[in-house]
Every structure is written in structure tokens, then in C-alpha cells.
Amino acid sequence: MLKRFRLEEPETVKETSELLARYGESARIYAGGTELLLAMKEGLIHYERLVNIKKIPILDEVRVNDGAIHIGALSTHRRLAGSQLLRERLPAFAQMEENVANIRVREVGTIGGNLSFAEPHADPGTLLLALGAKLVAEKATGKREIPIERFFVGAYETCLEQDEVLTGIGVPVPPARSGVVYLKFGYLERPSVGLGLLLAFDNDGKSIADARVAVGCVGPAPKRIEEAEALLKGKSVRDASQAAGKAGEIAGRASEAISDLHGSQEYKEHIVQVLLSRAFQQASEQHASAGKGRGGSHG
Numbered sequence: 001m002l003k004r005f006r007l008e009e010p011e012t013v014k015e016t017s018e019l020l021a022r023y024g025e026s027a028r029i030y031a032g033g034t035e036l037l038l039a040m041k042e043g044l045i046h047y048e049r050l051v052n053i054k055k056i057p058i059l060d061e062v063r064v065n066d067g068a069i070h071i072g073a074l075s076t077h078r079r080l081a082g083s084q085l086l087r088e089r090l091p092a093f094a095q096m097e098e099n100v101a102n103i104r105v106r107e108v109g110t111i112g113g114n115l116s117f118a119e120p121h122a123d124p125g126t127l128l129l130a131l132g133a134k135l136v137a138e139k140a141t142g143k144r145e146i147p148i149e150r151f152f153v154g155a156y157e158t159c160l161e162q163d164e165v166l167t168g169i170g171v172p173v174p175p176a177r178s179g180v181v182y183l184k185f186g187y188l189e190r191p192s193v194g195l196g197l198l199l200a201f202d203n204d205g206k207s208i209a210d211a212r213v214a215v216g217c218v219g220p221a222p223k224r225i226e227e228a229e230a231l232l233k234g235k236s237v238r239d240a241s242q243a244a245g246k247a248g249e250i251a252g253r254a255s256e257a258i259s260d261l262h263g264s265q266e267y268k269e270h271i272v273q274v275l276l277s278r279a280f281q282q283a284s285e286q287h288a289s290a291g292k293g294r295g296g297s298h299g
């Protein structure tokens, strides 16, 4: 049963941060409440004060500016799945959002809550890692940008300070000649393995100019796998395609998978390998079909 708590309703980020600073560990931000209220109902945690941030304006905007897509932390999964801007500029992200949880959770659960809770079996962090996103955290005294590589510290743990509010996410618009894919696998309520891949192609479309590989859900926090990226970068598309299986094997081993209810370490490592090979194929196809749209032909 849910124990009594007091609801604070600030209208600005500054006010929110001041409340969090004043009440310390007895207060927590409350956005969609899909994680927080569940854990409180089950008696796993209790806070005397919940600070409802849903009344703060503009935190649910999605806009593009200076080569980056800016996503307000209060944007719900449902809103992001249906965002026209994301569907046009970053379809893999909209698609990933469409497959988060179930309609009830997507309707109220926010991207900011998802990232801040740092539940290991989550999707957005992994894709954002592959995309090189930066998170914006604000408090009463200022604002800072956090590269996503530094945001997740461990399971249920981020680098956010107690009085900081995650206000937005900046995602660099992927290069014109690129493919972005997020694949996940699982049979429980939450995903068991997630993999994000960004492949950037050179101008003639025949080789891989850059690759970013991120694996999530298998361990405490999403992880970028540079050893796997190195096997793909600078290679012709054909050679990189042949190396994708090996890159997947390396990604699996480097992912720090742990055995749990979702499967054994070896099983998860194998799934990572399979997903990377598939993601490589899909990212290449994405790029090739975009090339046809541009009137070119790409290998």
C-alpha cells in the first residue's frame, strides 16, 4: 500500500532544485511515476515528499537546433514515438520509443524518468550512447552538459546530484550518409539484451567512416564497445560485413553481461553477437536505400 506523502508542485526548475536541496534524501522528483510509485507501493522505498515536475513548461519539447535534436526530459515515450520530427530525422529513435514497455507505461512514462532511474533493463540509454547524446542537468545555481558515457554510474545509479534535474537530451543529427539501428531481444516484461549501432559511410558509400556500438540490459549499465567499433571502422563495407560476426563476439565479451533471470552470461553474449550482425546488415540497407532516394548507388 502507498504510504502518505506530501506533493510539491513547483513551476520552475530552479524552484524544483531548491526543494530538493532543502528536503534532501526525504524528497524525490516525480514525473510519470511509473517506476517511483510502483516501488513506493511495493514498500521498497519511501519519500516524505514527491516533487511533481510535470507543471514545468517547455520540458516536453522536441526541436532541432545547431545540428542536434533536443528532447525535453518530460517527453513521454508515446509522444516521442509519434513525433513527426523524430520520424523524419531519427526514425530509429521513434521506433525504439514505440517498443518501450506497454501503452499504459508509454502514455505517462517519460524519457527523463527512464534515464534518471537507470534501471538496467531499459532501451533509450543504449541507443543514446550509440548516437553520442549529451544530457542537460540543471539546478538552482547553474546547468551542465553530461556526455551520456558519464551519466550511468551503475544499476539504478547516475551521476546526477541530489538537487539536479535532468531537463533535456541533445542528440547529434546523424551524418547524411549513415544508418542507425536499435535492436532488442527479450521474453520478460523488460528487455534482456539491447544493441544500438550507428554506421557512418564515406562519400562514395563504399566504406565505413565511423561506427558506434552500444550494448545495454545485459549488465549494470549500457556500455559503448570501442573494441567492436575498431573492427568495423575504416573498412570497406564488404570487409566490415564479414567482420561483423567477430565484432559481435567481441562486443558480447566486453559487454560485462551477468547471469540473471533474463539468461546466462554466455546466452546474452551470444545474443549480442547475433544482434550486431543483424544491426550491421540493417544499417547498411538503410544507407543503401537512402542512396537510391538521393539518386546514387551505394554498395
Ligand SMILES: Cc1cc2nc3c(=O)[nH]c(=O)nc-3n(C[C@H](O)[C@H](O)[C@H](O)COP(=O)(O)OP(=O)(O)OC[C@H]3O[C@@H](n4cnc5c(N)ncnc54)[C@H](O)[C@@H]3O)c2cc1C
Pocket: 028, 029, 030, 031, 032, 033, 034, 035, 036, 037, 038, 053, 073, 074, 099, 100, 101, 102, 105, 108, 109, 110, 111, 112, 113, 114, 115, 116, 117, 121, 122, 123, 124, 160, 164, 165, 166, 167, 189, 190, 191
Ligand atoms: C511494466 C513496465 C515495463 C517497462 N518496460 C520497459 C521497456 O521495455 N523498456 C524501457 O526502456 N523501459 C521500460 N520500462 C521503464 C519505463 O520506461 C519507465 O518506467 C519510465 O520511462 C519512467 O519514467 P517516469 O516519468 O514514470 O519516471 P518516475 O517514475 O516519475 O521517476 C523515476 C525516477 O527518476 C527520477 N526522475 C524522474 N524524472 C527526473 C528528471 N527529469 N530529473 C531527475 N530525476 C528524475 C525520479 O525521482 C525517480 O527516482 C517499463 C516500466 C514498467 C513499469
